Amino acid sequence: MAGHRGVLFIVSSPSGGGKTTLIKAAMAELAGRGIKSHFSVSHTTRTARPSETDGVDYHFASRESFENMVAAGEFLEWAEYAGNLYGTARAEVEGRLSMGTDVFLDIEVQGANQVKTLVPEVVKVFIYPPSYDVLKHRLTQRGQDATEAIRQRLQWASREFGVAGEFDYAIINDRLDDAVKVLTGICLAEHHRSKRMKPRLDGIREGFQQHLEEDYSQ
Numbered sequence: 001m002a003g004h005r006g007v008l009f010i011v012s013s014p015s016g017g018g019k020t021t022l023i024k025a026a027m028a029e030l031a032g033r034g035i036k037s038h039f040s041v042s043h044t045t046r047t048a049r050p051s052e053t054d055g056v057d058y059h060f061a062s063r064e065s066f067e068n069m070v071a072a073g074e075f076l077e078w079a080e081y082a083g084n085l086y087g088t089a090r091a092e093v094e095g096r097l098s099m100g101t102d103v104f105l106d107i108e109v110q111g112a113n114q115v116k117t118l119v120p121e122v123v124k125v126f127i128y129p130p131s132y133d134v135l136k137h138r139l140t141q142r143g144q145d146a147t148e149a150i151r152q153r154l155q156w157a158s159r160e161f162g163v164a165g166e167f168d169y170a171i172i173n174d175r176l177d178d179a180v181k182v183l184t185g186i187c188l189a190e191h192h193r194s195k196r197m198k199p200r201l202d203g204i205r206e207g208f209q210q211h212l213e214e215d216y217s218q
C-alpha cells in the first residue's frame with residue numbers, strides 16, 4: 001500500500017519464554033489478514049543448536065567477522081548475552097519497513113533499549129513465563145541447551161524481569177493459544193492506530209466526498 005510503513009515489533013523474554021513460538025504463530029494469523037511480516041534473522045557468535053540452520057534461525061558468525069560488522073556500522077543494535085554476541089543487521093529491517101512489511105525482532109533487553117532510542121515508534125512486547133518451574137521445564141524439554149547454558153539463561157531471566165516494566169505490553173505465556181491471541185491482538189491494535197490508518201481513511205473520505213458531490217450536485 002503506497003505510503004504505508006511497516007510496524008517494527010520487539011518481542012523480548014528470557015530464553016525459552018516462547019518468543020519464537022509466539023512470533024511465528026502471530027505472523028501466520030497476520031498473514032491471514034493480509035498483513036505481511038518478516039521475522040528478522042540475527043547474527044550471533046554462539047554455536048548452533050542441533051536443530052538450528054545457518055541463515056534460517058541465525059546467521060552464525062565468528063567473533064572476528066561479527067566485530068568487523070560492528071566496526072562497519074552494519075548493526076541496528078547488538079549486545080552481549082551469556083558470553084556471546086548477538087546483533088540485528090540493518091539490512092534485516094530498514095528496507096522491509098519502508099516497503100510496508102512489519103518486522104519482528106526477537107532480541108534481549110539491552111538491544112531493545114538501543115532500538116527504542118533509534119526508532120522511538122517501535123512497539124515493545126515482553127513475554128513472561130508463568131513461573132520459574134515452567135520456564136525451567138520448557139528450556140529442558142526443548143532439549144537444545146546444555147545444563148550450564150540452561151543455568152545461565154535462568155539467571156539472566158531474573159535480570160531481564162527488572163526492566164520488563166519499561167515495555168509497552170506484557171504477555172504471560174501460559175496457555176499457548178491464549179498468548180498467541182493476545183500477541184496477534186496487540187499487532188492488530190497497532191495497525192489500527194489512527195495515524196497508521198490515515199492513508200486508508202483519507203481514501204474513504206475522499207471517495208465519500210466525491211460521491212456526495214456527484215449525488216447532490218445540480
Ligand code: ADP
Nearest residue numbers: 015016017018019020021138142173174175176
Ligand atoms: P524462545 O524463542 O523465547 O527461546 P521458544 O519459542 O523456543 O522460546 O519456546 C521454548 C520451548 O517452550 C519450546 O519447546 C516451545 O515449544 C515451548 N513453549 C512455548 N510456549 C509454550 C506454551 N505456552 N506452552 C507449552 N510450551 C510452550
Ligand code: 5GP
Nearest residue numbers: 015042078079081086087088106107108111
Ligand atoms: P538464544 O541463544 O537462546 O537463541 O538467545 C539468547 C538471547 O539473545 C535471547 O534473549 C534472544 O532474544 C537474544 N537475541 C537473539 N538475537 C538477538 C539480537 O540480534 N540482538 C540482541 N540484542 N539479542 C538477541
